[in-house]
Amino acid sequence: MSTIDTVFTNAKLADGRLCDIGVSGGRIASIEPAGAKPATAPVVDIAEALLVASFVEGHIHLDTSFYGDKWIPHKPCTNGFDVHERVAFQAQNMAQAAPMIERARSQLELCVSNGTLQMRSHVMVDGSVGLTSLETILKVREEYKGLIDIQLVAFPQSGILKSPGTPELMDEAIALGADVVGGLDPGSFDRDVKGHLDVVFGIAEKRGVDIDIHLHDAGSLGAFTIEDICARTTALGMQGHVAVSHAYGLGDLAPEAAKKIAALIAESGVSIMTNAPGNHNFPPVALLRKAGVTVFSGSDNIRDSWWPYGDGDMLGRAMMIGYRSGFYTDEELSAAFDVVTAAGAKALRLEGYGIALGAKADFVTLAAEHVPEAIVAIPKGRKVFKEGRLVAQDGAVVR
Numbered sequence: 487m488s489t490i491d492t493v494f495t496n497a498k499l500a501d502g503r504l505c506d507i508g509v510s511g512g513r514i515a516s517i518e519p520a521g522a523k524p525a526t527a528p529v530v531d532i533a534e535a536l537l538v539a540s541f542v543e544g545h546i547h548l549d550t551s552f553y554g555d556k557w558i559p560h561k562p563c564t565n566g567f568d569v570h571e572r573v574a575f576q577a578q579n580m581a582q583a584a585p586m587i588e589r590a591r592s593q594l595e596l597c598v599s600n601g602t603l604q605m606r607s608h609v610m611v612d613g614s615v616g617l618t619s620l621e622t623i624l625k626v627r628e629e630y631k632g633l634i635d636i637q638l639v640a641f642p643q644s645g646i647l648k649s650p651g652t653p654e655l656m657d658e659a660i661a662l663g664a665d666v667v668g669g670l671d672p673g674s675f676d677r678d679v680k681g682h683l684d685v686v687f688g689i690a691e692k693r694g695v696d697i698d699i700h701l702h703d704a705g706s707l708g709a710f711t712i713e714d715i716c717a718r719t720t721a722l723g724m725q726g727h728v729a730v731s732h733a734y735g736l737g738d739l740a741p742e743a744a745k746k747i748a749a750l751i752a753e754s755g756v757s758i759m760t761n762a763p764g765n766h767n768f769p770p771v772a773l774l775r776k777a778g779v780t781v782f783s784g785s786d787n788i789r790d791s792w793w794p795y796g797d798g799d800m801l802g803r804a805m806m807i808g809y810r811s812g813f814y815t816d817e818e819l820s821a822a823f824d825v826v827t828a829a830g831a832k833a834l835r836l837e838g839y840g841i842a843l844g845a846k847a848d849f850v851t852l853a854a855e856h857v858p859e860a861i862v863a864i865p866k867g868r869k870v871f872k873e874g875r876l877v878a879q880d881g882a883v884v885r
């Protein structure tokens with residue numbers, strides 16, 4: 487039997503039970519009713535706060551945020567939202583920003599202090615920046631090892647076919663340490679759905695890595711692209727290994743069409759990431775979940791060239807998802823919570839996630855009666871534990 491290193495007493499679990507959680511070697515080794523057994527190890531009193539698994543930030547951009555840097559005012563597109571124009575604005579802004587490594591550190595501190603201990607970050611890999619951004623973010627990932635688990639996506643921000651050399655760079659990015667191959671609007675950006683997806687799925691197959699594609703395309707173009715992604719996922723036996731981020735087009739479909747494609751997405755094991763953006767239709771979270779689709783979430787942009795919002799708080803993000811989805815009942819509010827926790831862990835295929843025996847002792851305390859209340863109240867003053875060690879308290883990382 488393993489020796490317990492620490493006992494977290496009087497922890498209220500999501501199901502309402504008051505428990506003592508024993509941690510051994512950074513993993514949960516016992517979950518007993520509070521006070522059932524005398525503690526034989528150092529005790530941390532959770533004082534009946536809600537104790538939940540750490541948040542999963544499933545989509546962020548560590549290389550392009552200005553958080554922690556000077557304020558850079560948002561510049562609107564000249565003729566409605568245009569990805570090409572936004573990418574050009576981003577290049578101008580990046581040229582006057584603080585060093586990427588400093589900005590990435592600031593963003594990580596923000597996320598960890600809010601209770602995020604698992605993250606997937608997209609990092610630009612294209613003809614303009616080559617692998618330099620990835621090299622920087624790989625360094626930061628190493629620095630924050632033990633504090634937060636980070637997956638990196640080789641993200642072709644300037645397209646794959648339109649940016650010479652990008653297919654080779656994306657392949658090299660995986661060899662260098664990126665975990666996931668990305669994509670960007672195969673239809674509207676590269677204007678070649680097949681050509682773009684051939685490269686993405688080709689690298690994934692060759693390197694044995696997962697896929698996460700940005701898809702902002704609306705309506706039928708978005709739906710067409712998702713159908714193609716689903717078909718390829720199934721053909722290659724990659725169910726559970728492919729994600730589509732944003733998938734705005736799913737929010738444009740009539741209910742019957744949405745139901746039909748939801749069944750296909752579920753069957754293909756493709757997960758959908760939404761951050762419940764304020765100015766777009768976005769995927770119907772409840773409809774997708776009902777069909778069996780894994781819906782996860784992320785902040786996406788935090789104070790960058792795309793929008794000035796973002797606070798790195800996935801509990802707040804769950805509130806936004808619930809708010810925009812019209813979630814009112816406890817069951818619906820709990821579903822919003824699932825999107826930023828367990829569903830994120832499933833989409834990212836995280837090992838040892840959750841409040842369960844054998845799982846990593848990665849958890850957050852919340853001053854709330856239960857999960858539905860936490861979603862609407864977004865309590866601060868949290869304590870964050872990574873593998874049983876206190877890593878953040880009251881909004882700041884503890885070292």
Ligand SMILES: [Zn+2]
Nearest residue numbers: 547608700786
């Ligand atoms: Zn993104």
